[in-house]
Every structure is written in C-alpha cells, then in structure tokens.
Amino acid sequence: MNNRDNMQDHKFQRKAIQVKEAQARVMQYAKVLGIEEVPLSQSCGRYLAEPVNAPHPFPAFNRSGMDGFAIIAADTQECNAENPVWLEVIDNIPCGAVPSADLTPGTAARIMTGAQVPEGADAVVMIEITESRDRDGKTFVLLRKPQLAGSNITPRGFELKEGQLVLPAGRLIAAGDIAVLAAFGIHMVKVHRRPKIAIFATGSELLAVDEPLQPGKVRNSNSPMLEALVREAGGEAVMLGAIADDLELARSKVQMALETHDLVITTGGVSVGDYDIMGDLVREKTGEMLFNKVTMRPGSVTTAAVRGGKLLLALSGNPGACFVGFQLFARPVISLMLGAAQPLLPEWTAFMGADYTKVNNYTRFVRARLEIRDGSIYAYPAGIDESSVMVTIKDSDCLIIVPPEARGLAAGDRVKILKLPGEIVG
Ligand SMILES: Nc1nc2c(c(=O)[nH]1)N[C@H]1C(S)=C(S)[C@@H](COP(=O)(O)OP(=O)(O)OC[C@H]3O[C@@H](n4cnc5c(N)ncnc54)[C@H](O)[C@@H]3O)O[C@H]1N2
Numbered sequence: 001m002n003n004r005d006n007m008q009d010h011k012f013q014r015k016a017i018q019v020k021e022a023q024a025r026v027m028q029y030a031k032v033l034g035i036e037e038v039p040l041s042q043s044c045g046r047y048l049a050e051p052v053n054a055p056h057p058f059p060a061f062n063r064s065g066m067d068g069f070a071i072i073a074a075d076t077q078e079c080n081a082e083n084p085v086w087l088e089v090i091d092n093i094p095c096g097a098v099p100s101a102d103l104t105p106g107t108a109a110r111i112m113t114g115a116q117v118p119e120g121a122d123a124v125v126m127i128e129i130t131e132s133r134d135r136d137g138k139t140f141v142l143l144r145k146p147q148l149a150g151s152n153i154t155p156r157g158f159e160l161k162e163g164q165l166v167l168p169a170g171r172l173i174a175a176g177d178i179a180v181l182a183a184f185g186i187h188m189v190k191v192h193r194r195p196k197i198a199i200f201a202t203g204s205e206l207l208a209v210d211e212p213l214q215p216g217k218v219r220n221s222n223s224p225m226l227e228a229l230v231r232e233a234g235g236e237a238v239m240l241g242a243i244a245d246d247l248e249l250a251r252s253k254v255q256m257a258l259e260t261h262d263l264v265i266t267t268g269g270v271s272v273g274d275y276d277i278m279g280d281l282v283r284e285k286t287g288e289m290l291f292n293k294v295t296m297r298p299g300s301v302t303t304a305a306v307r308g309g310k311l312l313l314a315l316s317g318n319p320g321a322c323f324v325g326f327q328l329f330a331r332p333v334i335s336l337m338l339g340a341a342q343p344l345l346p347e348w349t350a351f352m353g354a355d356y357t358k359v360n361n362y363t364r365f366v367r368a369r370l371e372i373r374d375g376s377i378y379a380y381p382a383g384i385d386e387s388s389v390m391v392t393i394k395d396s397d398c399l400i401i402v403p404p405e406a407r408g409l410a411a412g413d414r415v416k417i418l419k420l421p422g423e424i425v426g
C-alpha cells in the first residue's frame with residue numbers, strides 16, 4: 001500500500017466519538033485569557049475576571065424612603081386622632097446633606113427621600129399624614145397615629161454588608177452588574193481579554209458576498225455567519241476570507257492563523273471528498289488530531305486539532321452543520337477563554353410542538369423555534385433541517401436533542417433542548 005492509499009484508508013476509517021467526549025477534548029485546550037481593564041461603560045457583555053466584594057455597606061447610611069419627617073417612633077405611641085403628638089422640627093435634611101443634629105425625644109427632622117436619617121431617629125413618616133404648626137417661632141409637626149420603629153428607613157448595609165461577595169469572577173456583566181460596579185465606584189473593570197479568532201472558509205466553489213452569482217458557485221455565507229457567532233459569543237473575529245481547495249495553501253494559512261490568533265475556525269473541506277483538504281490537513285503529523293468524527297447530526301464530520309497548544313476547529317461546510325458545530329464546540333471554547341463560569345449552552349426541557357419522525361444512529365441536534373404557551377415551552381422543529389440547509393438557521397431558538405434511541409418523537413413528548421443565545425424568535 002503506498003502512502004496515498006494509506007492516507008485514503010485513514011480518511012474513510014474515522015473513529016466517531018460522543019459529543020460530550022468531543023466537547024471535553026476541545027475544552028481542555030481552552031485556557032482563560034489574560035486580564036485587561038476596561039472602562040465601566042464598555043464592560044457590559046464581558047466576563048468579570050475578579051470577584052467584587054462590597055468595599056462599603058450599601059446603602060452606606062440609614063436612608064429615608066419617603067419625603068416627610070424623621071422621628072422617634074416611641075414619641076408617637078400615645079397619640080390618636082384627638083390628641084396629636086407635637087414634635088419640634090429641629091433640622092431640614094435634603095438629599096445629599098448630612099444631618100446637623102441628632103434627634104432627642106420630642107424632636108423631628110424634615111427629610112427628603114434618599115437623604116441620610118439623623119442619629120436617634122428610628123422612623124420616617126410621610127409628609128401627607130402630618131400637619132405642621134408654627135408656635136413661638138418654632139416649627140412643629142403633628143402626628144395623630146402611632147408609628148412603627150423602622151418604618152420608611154432602609155438601614156445602612158440593608159442590601160450589602162461591607163466585604164460581602166456581590167459579583168463572582170466569571171460573571172457575564174449585564175446592566176444590573178454595571179449598577180453594582182458604578183455604585184461602588186469601580187470605573188475601570190477587570191475582565192478577561194477577548195480571544196482573537198481567525199475565520200476562514202475553504203472551497204473552490206465559494207464566491208465573496210459582493211460577487212455576482214456564477215454557474216456552479218455559491219456565496220460564502222458561512223464566514224459572515226461565523227463572524228456574527230464569534231461576536232455573539234464575545235470573541236473578536238478576524239476574517240481571513242476564503243481559499244480554494246489547495247492543501248498547500250490551507251497548510252500555510254492555518255499555520256499563519258494559529259501563530260497570531262487564540263483560536264482558528266475553518267469551514268468546509270472536512271468530509272472525505274477528493275478536495276476535502278482540511279480533513280487531510282489535520283491527519284498530518286504536525287499536530288495532534290483530537291477527533292474527526294462525532295456521533296451527531298448535523299456536523300458528524302466536525303474536526304478538531306491542536307498545534308503548538310492552540311486549537312483548530314474545522315467545521316463542516318454544510319451551513320446547518322457549521323452552525324451546530326460552532327454552537328457545540330466553538331462557543332464553549334470561546335466562553336472558557338473569556339472566563340465564563342458556564343461555558344455550555346443551557347439545557348432546558350420542552351414539549352415537542354409537532355411530530356418529528358426522522359431517526360438516526362447518531363444524536364440529532366434539530367433546529368427549532370420555541371413558543372411559550374400557558375407557561376410551558378414548546379419546540380417546533382424546522383420544516384427542513386438537513387445539514388446542507390441554510391435558510392432555517394435564522395428561525396432557530398434552540399436545538400432539540402434527539403437521542404439515537406428515540407424512534408421518532410410525537411407532539412407533546414418531553415425533550416431536552418439546548419437554548420441558543422438571544423431572544424426567542426417567535
Ligand atoms: N462520501 C461521503 N460524502 C459525504 C460524507 C461522508 O461521510 N461520505 N459526509 C457528508 C456530510 S455528513 C457532510 S456534513 C458534508 C460535509 O462536507 P464538508 O464539511 O467537507 O463541506 P464541503 O464539502 O466543503 O461543503 C459542503 C457543502 O457546503 C457548501 N459550503 C461549503 N462552504 C461554504 C461556505 N463557506 N458558505 C456556504 N456554503 C458552503 C458547499 O458548497 C457544499 O454544498 O459532506 C457530506 N458528504
């Protein structure tokens with residue numbers, strides 16, 4: 001058997017591994033990237049690199065929840081509609097001011113919502129249930145109902161005690177987290193660097209998006225899709241275009257891309273065809289092939305290799321398989337590089353919205369639309385979900401996991417789904 005036959009032989013005898021195993025193999029090489037500081041306004045959507053502990057109690061002072069009067073509740077215990085209690089108003093505390101005096105029995109302070117409650121006060125009464133009187137050059141507030149201690153005061157440290165953990169490392173920063181960071185004066189936020197991800201497509205049939213259609217050719221739709229997916233996952237996409245089915249060219253392109261990027265994602269050329277160069281490339285002994293067949297559909301030919309410690313993910317050229325391959329393998333790798341605590345797509349339970357009759361020896365990841373009815377989630381499989389189909393990717397909120405042993409699913413059956421990022425398409 002000559003060398004070429006030997007290579008061909010290997011090409012056809014691929015050892016398929018389970019999705020979980022394939023994920024574990026790639027994730028092992030996904031090391032969290034270094035830390036950088038970004039301005040608070042640019043930290044949304046990044047992953048926190050260090051935990052945030054409250055540097056001070058929040059709120060930092062006993063805070064009035066109403067416009068009204070700070071009082072001592074015990075002063076009001078004997079009052080009623082006929083016998084109001086008269087409290088002398090000794091201070092006026094707008095928001096942002098510091099009280100000028102402590103309250104002593106028989107006194108009150110006019111106070112605004114959000115202002116610091118004076119020492120000695122243990123309740124705030126809202127202005128609407130009070131009456132004011134001036135007598136002997138002094139101002140009094142009259143109350144006709146006993147007040148409960150603690151009412152309308154948010155005590156210092158009510159939300160957070162000093163030193164308490166508020167945001168763990170690995171948290172995806174969203175609007176609420178920004179509020180916490182801002183409230184604690186953290187204007188520069190420590191996050192993990194975004195991975196730089198090189199993307200290129202292989203295929204002599206590929207046209208650039210701006211090229212006119214030509215016989216036998218297709219426009220390269222996978223590269224822009226991958227660019228969007230990388231960005232959605234939090235990575236920095238570096239577009240390296242498309243190359244023809246030329247092994248030499250692919251080899252040098254991969255080499256160059258791996259040197260200057262954190263991850264390389266390719267699409268196309270991973271099957272067993274005469275021009276499936278990526279498949280041939282990863283079988284060369286210049287690196288370690290992690291797998292070149294996975295027991296899944298679409299995307300059974302998804303291939304991964306490591307060179308110089310860096311990952312090459314060679315996704316299928318079939319658009320549906322490229323999409324699913326990205327979600328199952330590239331996404332968790334990017335998430336881990338970003339420092340995410342939960343790298344995998346969330347797994348939910350849903351009811352089948354319609355029958356799904358296709359069976360397979362491999363686990364299927366069926367594109368589906370989600371609908372929420374009466375508080376339950378229903379998954380509607382896409383009408384056409386073949387690996388080669390592009391058009392239903394856009395209608396997918398999730399991937400229904402159809403295990404190989406499921407011999408067809410009926411509407412109403414409970415299934416596991418992988419929720420895709422983003423809003424429910426509806
Ligand atoms: N004899 C066999 N043939 C095939 C097998 C097999 O096991 N034995 N596997 C099939 C499966 S499953 C898949 S999936 C595909 C995978 O093929 P490749 O990943 O090598 O992809 P290509 O052959 O390069 O292209 C497939 C298809 O997708 C179109 N394509 C490719 N790149 C792009 C792009 N960037 N944008 C849009 N469309 C793209 C391409 O034109 C082809 O139509 O192989 C089966 N065959």
Ligand code: MOO
Pocket residue numbers: 296297298299300301302316318321387388
């Ligand atoms: O690998 Mo193919 O995507 O299984 O259909």
